[in-house]
Amino acid sequence: MSSSESAGSTSRNARTALKKLSERKVQRLATIAAELEKGEQPLSDDVDELDRLGQLEAIYKSLNAKLRRQLELGALGLVLLALIALCLIRLRSTSVDVELHATGVRFSLDKGTTTTLIPGETGQILTLNRTTVSGIETISPHGSANGGRLQLRAATGPDKNANTKAIRNYDPSVRLFAIVLPSDSTFTVHASVAYSGNSRGLDLRTEGTMPVNASFGEVISVPSTTEGVQSAAPAINHITVEGKDMQFALYPADQLRELAVFRDVHVSSISFSEAGHSTVLNGTAYIRGRGSRGVTLRPSDLLVLSSEHPILLRELTLTKGELKVLATVPKATTILLGEDSPRDLRPTLFQWILYRWPNQLYATLSALIAIWLALRRWWESAE
Amino acid sequence: MIRSLLKITITAILCSSCGVAFGQARPAFCEQIPNALLEGVQAPYAQQTSPDGKPYCEGLLVNPIALLPPSVVSLKQSQVSLPTFTSGAVASLNWCDDPRLPVHIRLRSTKIPFFGLDALQQGSFKWRTDTIATWQPNWDNLAALGTREVTISGDKQTVVVPLRVGGGYSSVYSFMVHSQTAISLSEALIQPIQPPGEPKLIDVSLMDGPSKNTWLVSVSFAARKAGIYRVTFEEAADDAGLTTTPIYLLHKTCVSHE
Numbered sequence: 001m002s003s004s005e006s007a008g009s010t011s012r013n014a015r016t017a018l019k020k021l022s023e024r025k026v027q028r029l030a031t032i033a034a035e036l037e038k039g040e041q042p043l044s045d046d047v048d049e050l051d052r053l054g055q056l057e058a059i060y061k062s063l064n065a066k067l068r069r070q071l072e073l074g075a076l077g078l079v080l081l082a083l084i085a086l087c088l089i090r091l092r093s094t095s096v097d098v099e100l101h102a103t104g105v106r107f108s109l110d111k112g113t114t115t116t117l118i119p120g121e122t123g124q125i126l127t128l129n130r131t132t133v134s135g136i137e138t139i140s141p142h143g144s145a146n147g148g149r150l151q152l153r154a155a156t157g158p159d160k161n162a163n164t165k166a167i168r169n170y171d172p173s174v175r176l177f178a179i180v181l182p183s184d185s186t187f188t189v190h191a192s193v194a195y196s197g198n199s200r201g202l203d204l205r206t207e208g209t210m211p212v213n214a215s216f217g218e219v220i221s222v223p224s225t226t227e228g229v230q231s232a233a234p235a236i237n238h239i240t241v242e243g244k245d246m247q248f249a250l251y252p253a254d255q256l257r258e259l260a261v262f263r264d265v266h267v268s269s270i271s272f273s274e275a276g277h278s279t280v281l282n283g284t285a286y287i288r289g290r291g292s293r294g295v296t297l298r299p300s301d302l303l304v305l306s307s308e309h310p311i312l313l314r315e316l317t318l319t320k321g322e323l324k325v326l327a328t329v330p331k332a333t334t335i336l337l338g339e340d341s342p343r344d345l346r347p348t349l350f351q352w353i354l355y356r357w358p359n360q361l362y363a364t365l366s367a368l369i370a371i372w373l374a375l376r377r378w379w380e381s382a383e
Numbered sequence: 384m385i386r387s388l389l390k391i392t393i394t395a396i397l398c399s400s401c402g403v404a405f406g407q408a409r410p411a412f413c414e415q416i417p418n419a420l421l422e423g424v425q426a427p428y429a430q431q432t433s434p435d436g437k438p439y440c441e442g443l444l445v446n447p448i449a450l451l452p453p454s455v456v457s458l459k460q461s462q463v464s465l466p467t468f469t470s471g472a473v474a475s476l477n478w479c480d481d482p483r484l485p486v487h488i489r490l491r492s493t494k495i496p497f498f499g500l501d502a503l504q505q506g507s508f509k510w511r512t513d514t515i516a517t518w519q520p521n522w523d524n525l526a527a528l529g530t531r532e533v534t535i536s537g538d539k540q541t542v543v544v545p546l547r548v549g550g551g552y553s554s555v556y557s558f559m560v561h562s563q564t565a566i567s568l569s570e571a572l573i574q575p576i577q578p579p580g581e582p583k584l585i586d587v588s589l590m591d592g593p594s595k596n597t598w599l600v601s602v603s604f605a606a607r608k609a610g611i612y613r614v615t616f617e618e619a620a621d622d623a624g625l626t627t628t629p630i631y632l633l634h635k636t637c638v639s640h641e
Contacts, residue, residue, distance in 0.1 A: 040525070043536055106641075113550075125625060129485065138627070140540075141574070141576070141613060142536055142540075143536070143540050170619070170620035170621040171620060171621065171624065172620075174625075175624050175625075177452060177626070178452060195575065215452065217617075217624055217625075217626055219620055219624070220488075222572065222580070222581075222582045222583065222584045223581060223584070233584050233620075234620035234621075235570065235572045235582070235584045235617065236572070236615070236617045236618075236620060236624045236626050237572070237574075237615075238615045238626045238628065238629045240628070240629075300573060316503070328530070330461050353450075
């Protein structure tokens with residue numbers, strides 16, 4: 001026989017015995033009352049028996065109370081274990097929205113059906129003070145590159161004191177028409193802040209199996225014939241470069257203007273670290289199931305994200321010399337934050353229940369407490 | 384023996400079906416579009432045979448969906464209004480180049496239905512007009528490019544040869560520019576590559592092309608030496624400075640082919 005069955009049997013026996021004792025006590029009290037009515041003294045045997053019955057009843061009641069306490073402790077233990085499990089077990093995956101500023105970000109572009117363009121805004125032309133491209137395999141026009149390296153600088157602007165009839169006003173900046181990452185191929189892209197003197201720009205490295213194509217426009221001065229008059233005029237020399245592993249250093253002409261590097265591209269992995277150290281400057285991670293406030297990211301917080309499904313890089317922009325990243329991880333299986341002893345930021349089952357069904361959780365807990373109190377009262381009254 | 388023969392037969396059948404499925408049964412100069420994408424098209428783009436017995440590809444294609452940068456999609460010799468192609472005839476395309484060198488001819492309709500033709504021919508190209516007369520009889524609605532490879536300073540480069548329908552020759556070339564974003568090209572940068580020379584910037588004016596997102600511009604090369612030129616159409620540098628992807632134009636002076 002198991003301990004629970006034994007406890008149950010003891011409880012039943014105790015209750016039966018108490019019932020019988022109570023009946024006997026009532027009988028004995030009735031006998032004493034009858035004797036008193038007759039004007040006789042109650043018999044000492046009856047009084048002694050009543051006394052013994054009272055003692056026996058007290059013994060059985062204490063036995064029953066001990067059993068109730070054991071049961072209460074057992075139930076509380078079970079509730080505690082369930083709570084500990086709910087607080088310790090984490091969801092396998094959840095969605096995360098990340099909004100952060102960093103000095104570098106690395107990601108792998110998924111194979112897609114459409115080409116990926118940089119700058120991320122369709123039709124946007126980026127004007128640059130200067131740019132350097134290395135890792136060039138082919139270039140058009142031929143001979144523009146020096147040992148696989150191309151360096152372009154903004155032309156000298158029009159001299160406002162000179163004869164303005166001969167030379168028009170123009171923007172002397174180098175134009176970046178597009179960097180095209182072809183479809184149907186995977187790419188590893190590393191974007192970081194480029195520094196040169198006081199200016200800050202974008203350093204972009206691409207590695208893939210198919211060549212990346214980039215088009216620039218350099219302002220040159222060419223002879224022009226306008227209305228029969230010979231003059232020098234600014235023209236755009238279109239330069240196209242191609243290569244599998246290319247590195248671009250782009251210094252925008254207007255550093256205060258936001259540059260959209262990527263918009264709405266799917267990536268299979270994303271990393272905010274260089275040589276094992278965090279590149280995060282600040283930001284917030286909004287984790288579904290951990291409340292609406294979000295987790296604050298501080299400098300040197302190493303954020304590690306991995307997902308079963310492709311990550312949507314909503315936006316990667318260069319703003320005032322910092323990279324701003326907006327990304328959505330739809331099914332994050334790893335959300336770690338911190339360098340030496342990283343925190344797992346996936347919500348626990350309790351946090352998840354509290355997030356998804358807060359009213360139902362409070363109602364259920366209240367109902368359980370009410371039921372428990374009612375049961376106790378019933379038990380006590382039964383005794 | 385029988386088993387190995389059976390294996391070879393099955394492999395051959397599978398390989399041929401794969402080739403057909405991926406459009407690999409067509410010659411290399413043709414569009415390698417998978418046949419599955421052409422399902423449901425009334426006259427799918429397929430291999431044909433020209434009157435001289437050479438293979439070429441002709442038929443209807445599907446609309447390309449890629450977002451391309453502004454580019455020159457057609458280069459023709461200027462011709463005054465031409466009659467439309469009629470069924471049951473033989474048409475000819477001509478160009479001014481060494482007749483021994485093969486030129487890849489590429490015709491694409493700029494309007495629905497998306498007719499396409501690819502051929503690799505020397506001197507000129509003659510073909511039966513039944514399909515083109517049915518699906519795109521108007522030469523003005525077709526983007527036409529004739530290309531071949533040349534070696535410039537040891538590097539291979541694709542040059543474009545201006546095409547014309549029928550005989551004759553004109554040194555005024557009609558360029559068709561395609562752009563999916565709004566552009567206002569007002570200049571042409573012409574850089575002599577072979578023989579090398581000083582670049583020239585000329586003013587040009589664009590006219591609306593046969594379809595949305597296309598523009599036409601004519602440039603005379605009559606006063607220019609025969610050779611290879613890098614041609615870029617561009618917005619003025621005081622505008623945004625957007626340009627087309629440059630093309631390498633092969634300019635030669637010819638007399639009438641007729």
